[in-house]
Amino acid sequence: MHAVLTAPFTRRAWAEAGYCLLSFPVGLVGFGSALILLALGVALTASVVGAGPGLVLAVLALGLSGALAALQRALAARLLADRVAAPARPRPADGFFARLDARLRDEAAWRATAYGLVKVPVAVFQLYAAAWWLIGVFDFLTPLRWLIVDPADGELMRTISPFPGGAGAPHSAGFAATFITAGIGVVTLLAAPWFTRAVVAVDRWLVRVLLGPGELAQRVRNLEETRALAVEDSAARLRRLERDLHDGAQVRLVALAMSLSMAAERLGPAGGPVIDPDRARELVRTAHRSAGEVLSDLRNLSRGIHPPVLDEGLADALATLCAGTLVPVELSVDLPRRPSPAIESIAYFCVAELLANVIKHSGAGHAVLRAEQRNDRLQLLVSDDGHGGAEIRTGTGLPGLAQRVRTVDGSLRISSPPGGPTAVEIELPLHA
Incomplete structure (x- = not known):
């Protein structure tokens, strides 16, 4: 309930509403360039006389789609904190026709063009979601509008419904009735962030799939x-x-x-x-x-x-490591299959570094270490009841750990809000 009542006042909700407003014109321009320039270029290319201008228009449309894709990624990074890496551009080739061929074969540009085409319905819903905010404010201020306008007897104070066609929009016939409309405005404002978030989630997925690097x-x-x-x-x-x-x-x-x-x-x-x-x-x-x-x-x-204790297996090595720490550590190990020696070594040194951070920096009185095997992956979790605030860029050895696990296609995730608790999760393959 608290999240529902405070949603309209959060920074995330305002950022998502701003994203809906700003990305709408970008989507319209992208749709126009994809539909008009590209279609015209393809039509001219089909004729013998217009093949040259048609190819130029097609390349121009692809280039404009790429520029709009970069703008869309920047908006997503700035307002949604959703940073999508730009796809690799084709390598420059020698000769006009070679460069032209490279441009026409640019997979990223074609995916950006596809985004421009499918963005239009999403952009319309985004604009509609942003309108909920304005409608909610307009209806909420109905009592104030009544006092300012002071309508004549029998005159109705018009309101706006957030639903298409104006369905369910009450018209206030008296000052007391304006508070009913104001209540509808409050409900609309409370629903607006969640409607906006749902529409933005669709656009987030499109940006990652079509505007980011291809899977390969x-x-x-x-x-x-x-x-x-x-x-x-x-x-x-x-x-x-x-x-x-x-x-x-x-x-x-x-x-x-x-x-x-x-x-x-x-x-x-x-x-x-x-x-x-x-x-x-x-x-x-x-x-x-x-x-x-x-x-x-x-x-x-x-x-x-290579620690000799690893010769007996990762479970015994972790038990020995926990026994030698100054902070009490609760250990839980579930490893039906033994990882390869390289993975065991990386896991051991990562846990050693994390426990050292717990002792040196966290001020914790208790820590938990869990090592489990899930879906052919080794998952390590080190948590403590310290004061939190740990980040990758704080220089407490975490950047080195992140690099080390990435060398074997692993991942590292940190949750450490100010005040604690801190939880660091490392996922590694069983075999390097």
Whole structure:
């Protein structure tokens, strides 16, 4: 009930009403260019004499449809927060006829033209939905209009019905009757946002299907992006491994070699007396300690590449991870089939990063980790009762997690309103 009563006053409702008004002329121009220019171009192309002008008109119609499609995507992004990526344009070709052929074969332009044709009935309903707002306000102000106009005795105060043909529009014959009309206006205003939202939902679907990248093109683009991310991630890991080896294990090995060399000098020549036994023992102990530190560094490095706990399976690895956190974690695992090693590794490091964020940034006193298998997909959910406010762009490791899961065609979703709670859901394939 609260949502119904407050809907007319929300920013979303006003934005959708504005979208209906602004997209109506765009739809009319798109329909005119598709119907008139394209039809005329096709008709001229069918004749021998008008083939040249006909092709020019067809290309012009396709170009105008593409420009209007870009404007429509901008309106959807600005007012509806529905950002649809622009489809890839055809690559420029050499020669006039080659460019002409590329323009005529542009799938995105033809889909934009189809959008211009099917947009008209939707645009009419959008204009009709926007009219509900004006009608509701007009009827709601009927008592005020009566006081301003002050009609003569017996004169009716006209009202407007939101239904076609004026059905159900009462005409007030007295000041008291104007409040009935005002009540009808209130009902109309309460219904207007929901009617507008339903019409806009149809247009949203058309924009995504006809004005966005084609399914194959989008798949190719996603594969190119994930391949680039995988290459960058591998290169970053190699650089980090090289830096850790150079700054850690290599330095300790050099110190170990120097300690052993100095100990050999204190022992003296072979077969001779020991020059400084106490110093030699001290150097040997230092070398032994350095060897232990090198071994520890190498174990930490190998654990960062592939945690040994994953050898027993992801369920045991997650249990070990939760047991070592400072915040109590409720664990639930349901994995009938074991994912591939690469997916297990990604899942483990993602959960480790998310639990680290819970400890460092959320201020939570309790967390929940669920790992489930649904429809051949691995779903991970990490939630906490902290103060919320987590976003991809906050720099708490979430951008890196999003890139990591995308390399295997996974997804990451965050719900973290201010005040909490925070829930991060990761979906991965079972096999990379």
